[in-house]
Amino acid sequence: MSSPLGPSDRVVDYTTRFATFLADEVAPIEEALAARSVGTPWQPVLDEAGRMHPEVWEARREVQRRSAAAGLFNPHISSDVGGGGFSRVEMQHVEEFVYSSSGLGLGLAALAWTENASPAIERCSPEARERFLQPLLDGTITGAFCNTEPSVGTDVLAMDTHARRDGSDWLVSGTKAWITNSHFADVLQVTAVTDPGAGTRSLSMFLIDAGDKGFTRGRDIPTMLGDGLTGELHFDEVRVPAEHVVGEPGDGFGLAMSWINWRRMCRGGMCAGWGSWLRDRAVARAKKRHSGGKPIAELQAVQHLLADIDTDVYTARAMSLQAQSELDALGPFAQPLHPDAPRLISMIKVVNDESFFRVADNALQVHGGTGLLQGSPEEKLFRLARNLKIPAGTVEIQRNAIARGVLRPA
Numbered sequence: 001m002s003s004p005l006g007p008s009d010r011v012v013d014y015t016t017r018f019a020t021f022l023a024d025e026v027a028p029i030e031e032a033l034a035a036r037s038v039g040t041p042w043q044p045v046l047d048e049a050g051r052m053h054p055e056v057w058e059a060r061r062e063v064q065r066r067s068a069a070a071g072l073f074n075p076h077i078s079s080d081v082g083g084g085g086f087s088r089v090e091m092q093h094v095e096e097f098v099y100s101s102s103g104l105g106l107g108l109a110a111l112a113w114t115e116n117a118s119p120a121i122e123r124c125s126p127e128a129r130e131r132f133l134q135p136l137l138d139g140t141i142t143g144a145f146c147n148t149e150p151s152v153g154t155d156v157l158a159m160d161t162h163a164r165r166d167g168s169d170w171l172v173s174g175t176k177a178w179i180t181n182s183h184f185a186d187v188l189q190v191t192a193v194t195d196p197g198a199g200t201r202s203l204s205m206f207l208i209d210a211g212d213k214g215f216t217r218g219r220d221i222p223t224m225l226g227d228g229l230t231g232e233l234h235f236d237e238v239r240v241p242a243e244h245v246v247g248e249p250g251d252g253f254g255l256a257m258s259w260i261n262w263r264r265m266c267r268g269g270m271c272a273g274w275g276s277w278l279r280d281r282a283v284a285r286a287k288k289r290h291s292g293g294k295p296i297a298e299l300q301a302v303q304h305l306l307a308d309i310d311t312d313v314y315t316a317r318a319m320s321l322q323a324q325s326e327l328d329a330l331g332p333f334a335q336p337l338h339p340d341a342p343r344l345i346s347m348i349k350v351v352n353d354e355s356f357f358r359v360a361d362n363a364l365q366v367h368g369g370t371g372l373l374q375g376s377p378e379e380k381l382f383r384l385a386r387n388l389k390i391p392a393g394t395v396e397i398q399r400n401a402i403a404r405g406v407l408r409p410a
Protein backbone atom coordinates (compact mmCIF):
# COMPACT_ATOMS: atom_id res chain seq x y z
CA MET A 1 0.00 0.00 0.00
CA SER A 2 1.38 3.43 -0.86
CA SER A 3 2.03 5.76 2.09
CA PRO A 4 0.03 9.01 2.34
CA LEU A 5 3.40 10.67 2.94
CA GLY A 6 4.93 9.15 -0.19
CA PRO A 7 5.35 10.91 -3.56
CA SER A 8 2.07 11.41 -5.48
CA ASP A 9 1.73 10.56 -9.17
CA ARG A 10 2.28 14.18 -10.12
CA VAL A 11 5.46 14.31 -8.01
CA VAL A 12 6.73 11.24 -9.90
CA ASP A 13 5.83 12.94 -13.18
CA TYR A 14 7.60 16.14 -12.01
CA THR A 15 10.81 14.39 -10.92
CA THR A 16 10.94 12.34 -14.12
CA ARG A 17 10.65 15.49 -16.21
CA PHE A 18 13.12 17.32 -13.96
CA ALA A 19 15.75 14.59 -14.48
CA THR A 20 15.36 14.91 -18.26
CA PHE A 21 15.56 18.70 -17.99
CA LEU A 22 18.80 18.43 -16.01
CA ALA A 23 20.40 16.23 -18.64
CA ASP A 24 19.08 17.97 -21.76
CA GLU A 25 18.87 21.64 -20.79
CA VAL A 26 21.02 22.29 -17.72
CA ALA A 27 24.10 20.15 -18.44
CA PRO A 28 25.09 22.03 -21.65
CA ILE A 29 24.77 25.42 -19.90
CA GLU A 30 26.80 24.06 -16.98
CA GLU A 31 29.53 22.80 -19.31
CA ALA A 32 29.69 26.14 -21.13
CA LEU A 33 29.93 27.94 -17.77
CA ALA A 34 32.72 25.65 -16.56
CA ALA A 35 34.78 26.59 -19.63
CA ARG A 36 34.51 30.32 -18.76
CA SER A 37 36.49 30.15 -15.45
CA VAL A 38 33.92 32.33 -13.70
CA GLY A 39 33.08 29.78 -10.99
CA THR A 40 29.73 28.20 -10.24
CA PRO A 41 26.58 29.61 -8.61
CA TRP A 42 27.77 28.16 -5.30
CA GLN A 43 31.39 29.19 -5.70
CA PRO A 44 31.25 32.14 -8.06
CA VAL A 45 34.10 34.41 -8.98
CA LEU A 46 33.04 37.78 -7.53
CA ASP A 47 33.31 41.06 -9.41
CA GLU A 48 35.26 44.01 -8.03
CA ALA A 49 32.23 45.10 -5.96
CA GLY A 50 32.02 41.65 -4.36
CA ARG A 51 28.99 40.58 -6.39
CA MET A 52 28.30 37.26 -8.15
CA HIS A 53 30.02 37.23 -11.55
CA PRO A 54 27.48 38.43 -14.16
CA GLU A 55 28.04 35.35 -16.36
CA VAL A 56 27.21 33.03 -13.45
CA TRP A 57 24.14 35.10 -12.72
CA GLU A 58 23.06 34.95 -16.36
CA ALA A 59 23.54 31.16 -16.49
CA ARG A 60 21.20 30.84 -13.50
CA ARG A 61 18.70 33.16 -15.18
CA GLU A 62 18.76 31.11 -18.39
CA VAL A 63 18.02 27.94 -16.41
CA GLN A 64 15.16 29.73 -14.63
CA ARG A 65 13.58 30.92 -17.90
CA ARG A 66 13.87 27.47 -19.47
CA SER A 67 12.51 25.78 -16.36
CA ALA A 68 9.50 28.12 -16.40
CA ALA A 69 8.92 27.32 -20.08
CA ALA A 70 9.10 23.59 -19.25
CA GLY A 71 6.54 24.00 -16.43
CA LEU A 72 9.04 23.01 -13.72
CA PHE A 73 9.72 26.34 -12.03
CA ASN A 74 6.67 27.00 -9.83
CA PRO A 75 5.12 23.80 -8.45
CA HIS A 76 4.78 25.55 -5.04
CA ILE A 77 2.52 28.36 -6.30
CA SER A 78 -1.29 28.02 -6.29
CA SER A 79 -2.79 26.75 -9.51
CA ASP A 80 -5.28 29.68 -9.62
CA VAL A 81 -2.40 32.11 -10.24
CA GLY A 82 -0.53 29.84 -12.65
CA GLY A 83 1.57 27.57 -10.42
CA GLY A 84 1.53 23.81 -9.93
CA GLY A 85 -0.64 23.88 -6.79
CA PHE A 86 1.50 21.24 -5.05
CA SER A 87 0.92 20.53 -1.36
CA ARG A 88 3.76 20.90 1.17
CA VAL A 89 4.19 17.11 1.31
CA GLU A 90 4.53 17.07 -2.48
CA MET A 91 6.93 20.00 -2.35
CA GLN A 92 9.17 18.25 0.16
CA HIS A 93 9.52 15.34 -2.28
CA VAL A 94 10.17 17.73 -5.17
CA GLU A 95 12.75 19.74 -3.20
CA GLU A 96 14.48 16.59 -1.99
CA PHE A 97 14.78 15.34 -5.55
CA VAL A 98 16.00 18.68 -6.90
CA TYR A 99 18.69 19.06 -4.20
CA SER A 100 19.88 15.44 -4.29
CA SER A 101 19.99 15.28 -8.10
CA SER A 102 21.57 18.74 -8.57
CA GLY A 103 24.05 18.63 -5.69
CA LEU A 104 25.72 22.03 -5.93
CA GLY A 105 25.03 22.33 -9.65
CA LEU A 106 23.15 24.81 -11.79
CA GLY A 107 20.05 22.60 -11.66
CA LEU A 108 19.15 24.16 -8.31
CA ALA A 109 18.19 27.34 -10.16
CA ALA A 110 15.43 25.39 -11.95
CA LEU A 111 13.21 25.42 -8.86
CA ALA A 112 11.97 28.81 -7.63
CA TRP A 113 13.98 30.07 -4.66
CA THR A 114 14.06 33.23 -2.53
CA GLU A 115 14.50 35.49 -5.56
CA ASN A 116 11.47 34.11 -7.38
CA ALA A 117 7.68 33.97 -6.87
CA SER A 118 6.57 33.17 -3.33
CA PRO A 119 3.15 32.20 -1.96
CA ALA A 120 3.25 35.48 0.06
CA ILE A 121 2.62 37.69 -2.95
CA GLU A 122 -0.15 35.64 -4.53
CA ARG A 123 -2.56 38.07 -2.83
CA CYS A 124 -1.49 41.01 -5.00
CA SER A 125 -3.92 43.04 -7.14
CA PRO A 126 -4.75 41.97 -10.72
CA GLU A 127 -2.57 44.86 -11.97
CA ALA A 128 0.41 43.80 -9.80
CA ARG A 129 -0.14 40.20 -10.84
CA GLU A 130 0.33 41.12 -14.48
CA ARG A 131 3.21 43.52 -13.83
CA PHE A 132 5.20 41.54 -11.23
CA LEU A 133 3.86 38.09 -10.37
CA GLN A 134 3.48 36.77 -13.92
CA PRO A 135 7.04 37.81 -14.97
CA LEU A 136 8.36 36.23 -11.74
CA LEU A 137 6.52 33.02 -12.62
CA ASP A 138 7.88 33.20 -16.19
CA GLY A 139 11.42 33.69 -14.89
CA THR A 140 11.76 36.93 -16.88
CA ILE A 141 12.40 39.01 -13.75
CA THR A 142 13.70 38.29 -10.24
CA GLY A 143 12.82 39.75 -6.87
CA ALA A 144 14.09 40.25 -3.33
CA PHE A 145 12.30 39.97 -0.01
CA CYS A 146 13.20 43.06 2.01
CA ASN A 147 12.41 42.76 5.70
CA THR A 148 15.67 42.95 7.70
CA GLU A 149 17.36 46.28 8.43
CA PRO A 150 20.84 47.29 9.62
CA SER A 151 19.63 47.53 13.25
CA VAL A 152 16.59 45.23 13.19
CA GLY A 153 16.52 41.51 12.36
CA THR A 154 14.64 39.22 14.72
CA ASP A 155 12.70 42.11 16.24
CA VAL A 156 10.73 42.71 13.04
CA LEU A 157 8.09 45.00 14.54
CA ALA A 158 10.82 47.46 15.59
CA MET A 159 11.70 48.23 11.97
CA ASP A 160 12.40 51.82 10.88
CA THR A 161 11.34 51.62 7.24
CA HIS A 162 8.01 53.38 6.97
CA ALA A 163 5.46 54.49 4.40
CA ARG A 164 3.17 57.49 4.49
CA ARG A 165 0.14 58.19 2.40
CA ASP A 166 0.23 60.80 -0.35
CA GLY A 167 -3.24 60.84 -1.90
CA SER A 168 -3.94 57.25 -2.86
CA ASP A 169 -0.19 56.54 -3.22
CA TRP A 170 2.36 55.64 -0.55
CA LEU A 171 5.87 57.08 -0.08
CA VAL A 172 8.30 54.43 1.24
CA SER A 173 11.55 55.38 3.02
CA GLY A 174 14.18 53.36 4.83
CA THR A 175 17.17 51.05 4.49
CA LYS A 176 17.06 47.27 4.24
CA ALA A 177 20.12 45.09 4.86
CA TRP A 178 21.20 41.46 4.52
CA ILE A 179 18.92 41.12 1.51
CA THR A 180 19.44 38.14 -0.81
CA ASN A 181 19.53 39.13 -4.49
CA SER A 182 19.86 42.80 -3.59
CA HIS A 183 22.21 43.46 -6.51
CA PHE A 184 20.07 42.05 -9.28
CA ALA A 185 16.40 42.12 -8.18
CA ASP A 186 13.91 43.74 -10.56
CA VAL A 187 11.12 43.89 -7.97
CA LEU A 188 11.44 44.49 -4.23
CA GLN A 189 8.91 43.02 -1.78
CA VAL A 190 9.29 45.56 1.02
CA THR A 191 7.75 45.56 4.49
CA ALA A 192 7.29 49.00 6.07
CA VAL A 193 5.50 50.55 9.04
CA THR A 194 2.20 52.12 8.00
CA ASP A 195 0.41 52.21 11.36
CA PRO A 196 2.94 52.80 14.16
CA GLY A 197 1.98 51.18 17.44
CA ALA A 198 -0.55 48.80 15.88
CA GLY A 199 1.54 45.71 16.71
CA THR A 200 1.13 42.89 14.22
CA ARG A 201 -1.12 45.20 12.13
CA SER A 202 1.51 47.96 11.98
CA LEU A 203 3.22 46.78 8.76
CA SER A 204 2.24 46.67 5.08
CA MET A 205 3.95 44.92 2.17
CA PHE A 206 4.78 46.87 -0.99
CA LEU A 207 5.92 45.76 -4.42
CA ILE A 208 8.46 48.26 -5.74
CA ASP A 209 9.95 48.35 -9.22
CA ALA A 210 13.76 48.60 -9.06
CA GLY A 211 13.57 51.33 -11.73
CA ASP A 212 11.48 53.61 -9.50
CA LYS A 213 12.81 57.03 -8.49
CA GLY A 214 14.22 57.08 -4.97
CA PHE A 215 15.39 53.45 -4.97
CA THR A 216 19.14 52.76 -4.89
CA ARG A 217 21.21 49.64 -4.34
CA GLY A 218 23.73 49.83 -1.51
CA ARG A 219 26.90 48.00 -0.61
CA ASP A 220 27.51 44.29 -0.90
CA ILE A 221 27.51 42.45 2.44
CA PRO A 222 30.05 39.64 2.14
CA THR A 223 29.02 36.55 4.13
CA MET A 224 30.68 33.17 4.73
CA LEU A 225 28.56 31.86 1.82
CA GLY A 226 30.75 33.85 -0.58
CA ASP A 227 27.98 33.92 -3.19
CA GLY A 228 28.00 37.67 -3.80
CA LEU A 229 24.22 37.96 -3.50
CA THR A 230 23.65 39.73 -0.15
CA GLY A 231 23.49 43.49 0.26
CA GLU A 232 21.80 46.71 1.30
CA LEU A 233 18.98 48.64 -0.35
CA HIS A 234 17.88 52.24 0.14
CA PHE A 235 14.41 53.71 -0.32
CA ASP A 236 14.02 57.48 -0.30
CA GLU A 237 10.37 58.50 -0.63
CA VAL A 238 9.73 55.89 -3.32
CA ARG A 239 6.23 56.44 -4.66
CA VAL A 240 4.09 53.28 -4.67
CA PRO A 241 0.53 53.18 -6.05
CA ALA A 242 -2.19 51.62 -3.87
CA GLU A 243 -2.50 48.63 -6.21
CA HIS A 244 1.10 47.64 -5.43
CA VAL A 245 0.27 47.03 -1.77
CA VAL A 246 0.03 43.25 -1.28
CA GLY A 247 -3.24 42.33 0.43
CA GLU A 248 -4.53 45.22 2.53
CA PRO A 249 -2.60 47.87 4.47
CA GLY A 250 -1.83 46.27 7.83
CA ASP A 251 -1.37 42.76 6.35
CA GLY A 252 2.42 43.18 6.07
CA PHE A 253 3.49 41.27 9.16
CA GLY A 254 1.32 38.25 8.28
CA LEU A 255 2.56 38.32 4.67
CA ALA A 256 6.20 38.65 5.74
CA MET A 257 5.72 35.66 8.04
CA SER A 258 4.14 33.78 5.12
CA TRP A 259 7.26 34.39 3.01
CA ILE A 260 9.57 33.46 5.90
CA ASN A 261 7.49 30.37 6.71
CA TRP A 262 7.76 29.26 3.09
CA ARG A 263 11.54 29.31 3.42
CA ARG A 264 11.35 27.52 6.78
CA MET A 265 9.19 24.72 5.36
CA CYS A 266 11.54 24.33 2.38
CA ARG A 267 14.29 23.26 4.79
CA GLY A 268 12.70 19.77 4.96
CA GLY A 269 13.30 18.82 1.32
CA MET A 270 16.47 20.85 0.94
CA CYS A 271 18.23 19.22 3.91
CA ALA A 272 16.92 15.74 2.99
CA GLY A 273 18.23 16.20 -0.57
CA TRP A 274 21.61 17.67 0.28
CA GLY A 275 21.91 15.39 3.32
CA SER A 276 21.45 12.22 1.26
CA TRP A 277 23.83 13.61 -1.38
CA LEU A 278 26.51 14.18 1.28
CA ARG A 279 25.81 10.75 2.81
CA ASP A 280 26.24 9.02 -0.56
CA ARG A 281 29.47 10.94 -1.21
CA ALA A 282 30.77 10.03 2.27
CA VAL A 283 29.95 6.33 1.74
CA ALA A 284 31.68 6.33 -1.65
CA ARG A 285 34.75 8.06 -0.17
CA ALA A 286 34.90 5.65 2.78
CA LYS A 287 34.87 2.65 0.45
CA LYS A 288 37.59 4.11 -1.76
CA ARG A 289 40.01 5.66 0.75
CA HIS A 290 42.42 3.25 2.43
CA SER A 291 44.14 3.34 5.81
CA GLY A 292 46.21 0.50 7.29
CA GLY A 293 45.75 -1.48 4.08
CA LYS A 294 41.94 -1.49 4.09
CA PRO A 295 39.10 0.88 3.19
CA ILE A 296 38.28 3.35 5.98
CA ALA A 297 34.66 2.11 5.63
CA GLU A 298 35.83 -0.97 7.58
CA LEU A 299 36.89 1.15 10.56
CA GLN A 300 34.27 1.41 13.26
CA ALA A 301 35.15 5.06 13.92
CA VAL A 302 34.24 5.91 10.32
CA GLN A 303 31.20 3.63 10.36
CA HIS A 304 29.86 5.61 13.31
CA LEU A 305 30.21 8.86 11.37
CA LEU A 306 28.25 7.29 8.49
CA ALA A 307 25.64 5.93 10.91
CA ASP A 308 25.14 9.35 12.49
CA ILE A 309 24.79 11.00 9.07
CA ASP A 310 22.23 8.42 7.96
CA THR A 311 20.23 8.67 11.19
CA ASP A 312 20.15 12.47 11.09
CA VAL A 313 19.00 12.53 7.46
CA TYR A 314 16.33 9.90 8.09
CA THR A 315 14.89 11.45 11.25
CA ALA A 316 14.80 15.04 9.97
CA ARG A 317 13.22 13.89 6.71
CA ALA A 318 10.56 11.78 8.43
CA MET A 319 9.72 14.47 10.99
CA SER A 320 9.45 17.10 8.27
CA LEU A 321 7.15 15.01 6.06
CA GLN A 322 4.83 14.41 9.02
CA ALA A 323 4.79 18.12 9.91
CA GLN A 324 4.24 19.16 6.26
CA SER A 325 1.24 16.84 6.09
CA GLU A 326 -0.25 18.37 9.25
CA LEU A 327 0.44 21.82 7.80
CA ASP A 328 -1.32 20.88 4.56
CA ALA A 329 -4.42 20.17 6.64
CA LEU A 330 -4.14 23.51 8.50
CA GLY A 331 -3.32 25.62 5.43
CA PRO A 332 0.39 26.47 5.42
CA PHE A 333 -0.12 29.94 3.90
CA ALA A 334 -3.56 30.82 5.32
CA GLN A 335 -4.09 34.43 6.44
CA PRO A 336 -4.46 34.47 9.36
CA LEU A 337 -2.37 31.38 9.94
CA HIS A 338 -3.93 28.63 12.06
CA PRO A 339 -2.51 28.97 15.62
CA ASP A 340 -1.28 25.35 15.54
CA ALA A 341 0.87 26.00 12.46
CA PRO A 342 3.85 28.08 13.76
CA ARG A 343 4.98 25.31 16.13
CA LEU A 344 5.13 22.80 13.26
CA ILE A 345 6.84 25.21 10.87
CA SER A 346 9.47 26.12 13.48
CA MET A 347 10.06 22.44 14.26
CA ILE A 348 10.83 21.81 10.59
CA LYS A 349 13.34 24.65 10.60
CA VAL A 350 15.14 23.95 13.86
CA VAL A 351 15.31 20.17 13.36
CA ASN A 352 16.69 20.52 9.83
CA ASP A 353 19.08 23.40 10.58
CA GLU A 354 20.66 21.52 13.46
CA SER A 355 20.67 18.00 12.03
CA PHE A 356 22.00 19.21 8.67
CA PHE A 357 24.80 21.03 10.49
CA ARG A 358 25.81 17.73 12.12
CA VAL A 359 25.47 15.92 8.78
CA ALA A 360 27.72 18.45 7.03
CA ASP A 361 30.27 18.31 9.86
CA ASN A 362 30.38 14.49 9.89
CA ALA A 363 30.49 14.25 6.10
CA LEU A 364 33.46 16.62 6.02
CA GLN A 365 35.18 14.53 8.70
CA VAL A 366 34.88 11.36 6.59
CA HIS A 367 36.72 13.14 3.77
CA GLY A 368 39.64 14.14 6.02
CA GLY A 369 41.81 16.98 4.71
CA THR A 370 40.13 16.72 1.31
CA GLY A 371 36.90 17.81 2.99
CA LEU A 372 38.57 21.04 4.07
CA LEU A 373 39.72 21.88 0.57
CA GLN A 374 38.33 25.28 -0.33
CA GLY A 375 35.59 24.85 -2.91
CA SER A 376 34.99 21.16 -2.20
CA PRO A 377 31.28 20.28 -1.83
CA GLU A 378 31.84 19.27 1.80
CA GLU A 379 33.58 22.53 2.67
CA LYS A 380 30.91 24.57 0.88
CA LEU A 381 27.98 22.74 2.46
CA PHE A 382 29.58 22.96 5.90
CA ARG A 383 29.64 26.75 5.57
CA LEU A 384 26.14 26.74 4.15
CA ALA A 385 24.89 24.52 6.98
CA ARG A 386 26.31 26.95 9.54
CA ASN A 387 24.58 29.78 7.76
CA LEU A 388 21.18 28.03 7.81
CA LYS A 389 20.79 28.51 11.57
CA ILE A 390 20.37 32.29 11.15
CA PRO A 391 18.37 33.46 8.09
CA ALA A 392 14.56 33.00 8.00
CA GLY A 393 14.61 33.24 11.79
CA THR A 394 17.35 32.00 14.09
CA VAL A 395 17.12 28.60 15.77
CA GLU A 396 16.48 30.42 19.07
CA ILE A 397 13.43 32.13 17.59
CA GLN A 398 12.11 28.77 16.36
CA ARG A 399 12.31 27.49 19.93
CA ASN A 400 10.34 30.54 21.09
CA ALA A 401 7.57 29.67 18.59
CA ILE A 402 7.56 25.97 19.56
CA ALA A 403 7.35 26.89 23.25
CA ARG A 404 4.47 29.30 22.53
CA GLY A 405 2.68 26.45 20.76
CA VAL A 406 3.24 24.01 23.60
CA LEU A 407 2.15 26.51 26.24
CA ARG A 408 -0.95 27.65 24.33
CA PRO A 409 -4.14 26.82 26.23
CA ALA A 410 -5.81 23.71 24.74
Ligand SMILES: Cc1cc2nc3c(=O)[nH]c(=O)nc-3n(C[C@H](O)[C@H](O)[C@H](O)COP(=O)(O)OP(=O)(O)OC[C@H]3O[C@@H](n4cnc5c(N)ncnc54)[C@H](O)[C@@H]3O)c2cc1C
Nearest residue numbers: 145146147148152153154178179180390391392393394396
Ligand atom coordinates in the same frame (compact mmCIF):
# COMPACT_ATOMS: atom_id res chain seq x y z
C1 LIG B 1 23.02 35.00 4.05
C2 LIG B 1 21.84 35.76 4.59
C3 LIG B 1 20.77 36.03 3.76
C4 LIG B 1 19.67 36.76 4.25
N1 LIG B 1 18.64 37.07 3.38
C5 LIG B 1 17.65 37.88 3.81
C6 LIG B 1 16.63 38.30 2.89
O1 LIG B 1 16.62 37.96 1.71
N2 LIG B 1 15.67 39.15 3.35
C7 LIG B 1 15.64 39.58 4.64
O2 LIG B 1 14.73 40.35 4.99
N3 LIG B 1 16.59 39.19 5.54
C8 LIG B 1 17.59 38.35 5.15
N4 LIG B 1 18.57 37.96 6.04
C9 LIG B 1 18.53 38.43 7.42
C10 LIG B 1 18.15 37.35 8.40
O3 LIG B 1 16.80 37.00 8.28
C11 LIG B 1 18.52 37.83 9.80
O4 LIG B 1 19.94 37.84 9.87
C12 LIG B 1 17.94 36.96 10.89
O5 LIG B 1 16.55 37.12 10.94
C13 LIG B 1 18.51 37.28 12.28
O6 LIG B 1 18.46 38.65 12.54
P1 LIG B 1 19.79 39.41 13.03
O7 LIG B 1 20.89 39.02 12.12
O8 LIG B 1 19.47 40.85 13.14
O9 LIG B 1 20.10 38.81 14.44
P2 LIG B 1 19.61 39.42 15.83
O10 LIG B 1 18.15 39.64 15.76
O11 LIG B 1 20.47 40.55 16.20
O12 LIG B 1 19.90 38.20 16.81
C14 LIG B 1 21.17 38.03 17.45
C15 LIG B 1 21.07 36.87 18.43
O13 LIG B 1 20.08 37.16 19.43
C16 LIG B 1 19.08 36.17 19.44
N5 LIG B 1 17.78 36.81 19.67
C17 LIG B 1 17.34 38.00 19.22
N6 LIG B 1 16.08 38.22 19.62
C18 LIG B 1 15.71 37.16 20.35
C19 LIG B 1 14.52 36.80 21.05
N7 LIG B 1 13.45 37.60 21.07
N8 LIG B 1 14.50 35.60 21.69
C20 LIG B 1 15.58 34.79 21.69
N9 LIG B 1 16.72 35.07 21.04
C21 LIG B 1 16.79 36.24 20.38
C22 LIG B 1 19.11 35.53 18.06
O14 LIG B 1 18.57 34.21 18.07
C23 LIG B 1 20.59 35.56 17.77
O15 LIG B 1 21.24 34.47 18.36
C24 LIG B 1 19.67 37.20 5.58
C25 LIG B 1 20.75 36.91 6.42
C26 LIG B 1 21.83 36.21 5.94
C27 LIG B 1 22.98 35.93 6.85
